[in-house]
Amino acid sequence: MEMIIGSGIGLIVGVILALIVQNVLLKKRKEQILKEAENEGESIKKDKIIQAKEKFLHLKENHEKKIKDRERKLQSAEDRTKAKEKNLSKKIEEINRKEKSIDGKRKTLDEKIQLNLTKQEELEKIQDRRVLELSKISGMDVEEAKKQLMEALKDEARTDAMAHIKDIVEEAKLNANREAKKIIIQSIQRVAHEQTVENAVSVFNIDSDEVKGRIIGREGRNIRALESATGVEIVVDDTPEAILLSCFDPVRREIARLSMHQLVSDGRIHPARIEEVVAKTKKSLDEEIAETGRRTCIDLGIHGLHPNLLKMVGRMKYRSSYGQNLLQHSREVANICAIMASELGLNVKLAKRAGLLHDIGKVPEDEPELPHAILGMKIAEKFGEKPDVCNAIGAHHDEIEMNTMISPLVQVADAISGARPGARREVVESYINRIKELENHALSYDGVIKAYAIQAGRELRVMVESEKVSDLKADELSFAISQKIQTEMTYPGQVKVTLIRERRSVNYAK
Incomplete structure (x- = not known):
C-alpha cells in the first residue's frame, strides 16, 4: 500500500516538475519569438524608411525635371515673344515710312486734281461758248438739238443692236445646237426601247367556250363576284375562246387576269372561292411589285431607296402615259440622264436617281388634286431624298424654278423619251x-x-x-x-x- 502511495506521489511530483519545465521552456520560446519579431520589425522598418527615402528622392528628381522643363518652355516663349516684338517694331517702322510716302503722294495727287479741276472749268467755259455759237447758227436751242440727236442715235443704235443681236444669237445657236445635238444624239443612240403597246383592255384566253358558262355562274353570280372583288368589267361575248377584261387601272386588270387564270386552272369557281383567290392574288401582286422595284434599282445601280419608293417604282410597271409604259419610260429617262450627266461632268448617280423617280407622282395609291410633278417632289421629300433630286422631280414640267444642274437634264430626257417616234399615242x-x-x-x-x-x-x-x-x-x-x-x-x-x-x-x- 505504501508503495502504491509512494509511486502515486512520485508520479504527481513528476507531473508537476514536467509542467514547471514546460512552462519554463514556453517562456523561453515566447521571449525568443518576441525577439525575432522585434528584429524582423526593425528590419521592415529600416526597409520602409529606405524605400520612403528612395521614393522621396525620385519624386524630388521628377519635380526638378518638371521645373526645368517649365523654365525651358518659359524661356523659349519669352524668346519668341521678344522676336515677335522685334518683328512688330520693324513692321511699325515700315508702316510709318509708307504713311509718310503716302502723305507725300497724296499731296502731289491733290495738287494734280486741283490743276485738273481748273483745266476742266476752263474747258467747260469754252464748251459753253461753242454751244451758244452753234445754237445761234442753227437757230435751235440746246434742248431741241439734244432731242434730235438722241432720236437719231436711238434709231441708229436700235438698228445696229438688232443686227448684232441677230449675229450673236445665230452664233450662239450654232455652237449650242452643235453641242446639244451631239449629247442628245449620243444619248438616244445608246438607249433603244420598244414602241408603245399599252391599252385599257386585256384578253384572257380560254381552252373552250364551256369555261365561259362556269365563269358566269348561276344567274351571273360568279361574274358579279369577280367584278365586285376586282373592280374590272368582264366582257363575255361571242368572241371564240376569249374573255375581255376592261379597266383603265392596269393593276386591277392584272389582278383580275391572274385570279381568273388560277380559278380556271383549279376548277372551283364560286363566290367564296373567288374572294379568297382575289385576296391571295392581290398579296402576291404586291410582293411582285416590290420585287420589280428592287430589281429595277439593282439593274440601274441605284441604292438606298426607301421601301415605299421601291413599291412606287414597281407600280410603274402597271401604269402608262399616252400608251407608253411608265416604268419603261422612267428607266429610259434614267439612262438618258446618266449619259448626258457623264458627258457634262455632273453627278451620274444623282442624275440617274432623279430620272427614275421623276414620274412617281403618277402612281400614288391615293390621288390628291396636285400636279404629278409637285406630288412626286413632296413624296420624295417625305422619304428622305436629296434636295437636288426633289427639285429635279418638281421642276421637270416647270411647276417650280430649277435650281440645280440636274433639273434641266431630267426635263430634256423626259422630252426625248416621250417625243421619239412610236413612244406614245396621242388622242x-x-x-x-x-x-x-x-x-x-x-x-x-x-x-x-x-x-x-x-x-x-x-x-x-x-x-x-x-x-x-x-x-x-x-x-x-x-x-x-x-x-x-x-x-x-x-x-x-x-x-x-x-x-x-x-x-x-x-x-x-x-
Whole structure:
C-alpha cells in the first residue's frame, strides 16, 4: 500500500516538475519569438524608411525635371515673344515710312486734281461758248438739238443692236445646237426601247367556250363576284375562246387576269372561292411589285431607296402615259440622264436617281388634286431624298424654278423619251386642238396673213404682209411668236418658227 502511495506521489511530483519545465521552456520560446519579431520589425522598418527615402528622392528628381522643363518652355516663349516684338517694331517702322510716302503722294495727287479741276472749268467755259455759237447758227436751242440727236442715235443704235443681236444669237445657236445635238444624239443612240403597246383592255384566253358558262355562274353570280372583288368589267361575248377584261387601272386588270387564270386552272369557281383567290392574288401582286422595284434599282445601280419608293417604282410597271409604259419610260429617262450627266461632268448617280423617280407622282395609291410633278417632289421629300433630286422631280414640267444642274437634264430626257417616234399615242382630238392653238398664236399678231403648222406640229410657217412688216421687224416678230409658244403651250420636242416676208410688184402692159 505504501508503495502504491509512494509511486502515486512520485508520479504527481513528476507531473508537476514536467509542467514547471514546460512552462519554463514556453517562456523561453515566447521571449525568443518576441525577439525575432522585434528584429524582423526593425528590419521592415529600416526597409520602409529606405524605400520612403528612395521614393522621396525620385519624386524630388521628377519635380526638378518638371521645373526645368517649365523654365525651358518659359524661356523659349519669352524668346519668341521678344522676336515677335522685334518683328512688330520693324513692321511699325515700315508702316510709318509708307504713311509718310503716302502723305507725300497724296499731296502731289491733290495738287494734280486741283490743276485738273481748273483745266476742266476752263474747258467747260469754252464748251459753253461753242454751244451758244452753234445754237445761234442753227437757230435751235440746246434742248431741241439734244432731242434730235438722241432720236437719231436711238434709231441708229436700235438698228445696229438688232443686227448684232441677230449675229450673236445665230452664233450662239450654232455652237449650242452643235453641242446639244451631239449629247442628245449620243444619248438616244445608246438607249433603244420598244414602241408603245399599252391599252385599257386585256384578253384572257380560254381552252373552250364551256369555261365561259362556269365563269358566269348561276344567274351571273360568279361574274358579279369577280367584278365586285376586282373592280374590272368582264366582257363575255361571242368572241371564240376569249374573255375581255376592261379597266383603265392596269393593276386591277392584272389582278383580275391572274385570279381568273388560277380559278380556271383549279376548277372551283364560286363566290367564296373567288374572294379568297382575289385576296391571295392581290398579296402576291404586291410582293411582285416590290420585287420589280428592287430589281429595277439593282439593274440601274441605284441604292438606298426607301421601301415605299421601291413599291412606287414597281407600280410603274402597271401604269402608262399616252400608251407608253411608265416604268419603261422612267428607266429610259434614267439612262438618258446618266449619259448626258457623264458627258457634262455632273453627278451620274444623282442624275440617274432623279430620272427614275421623276414620274412617281403618277402612281400614288391615293390621288390628291396636285400636279404629278409637285406630288412626286413632296413624296420624295417625305422619304428622305436629296434636295437636288426633289427639285429635279418638281421642276421637270416647270411647276417650280430649277435650281440645280440636274433639273434641266431630267426635263430634256423626259422630252426625248416621250417625243421619239412610236413612244406614245396621242388622242386625235387633242392633237388637232394643239395644232389649231399653234396657228392661232401666230395669227394673233398684227401683220400676219396666214399661219400653217406642218410636220406634225414641229414647224410653224408664218406669212406676213411686206408693207406692214419690215425685214428688221420680221426677226423681232419671229422671236416673239416663238417665245409666246414656249411660255403658253405644252408640246413634246421643239417647234421651229419660220417667218416668210414676200414683196411682189405686178404691172400690166397694154
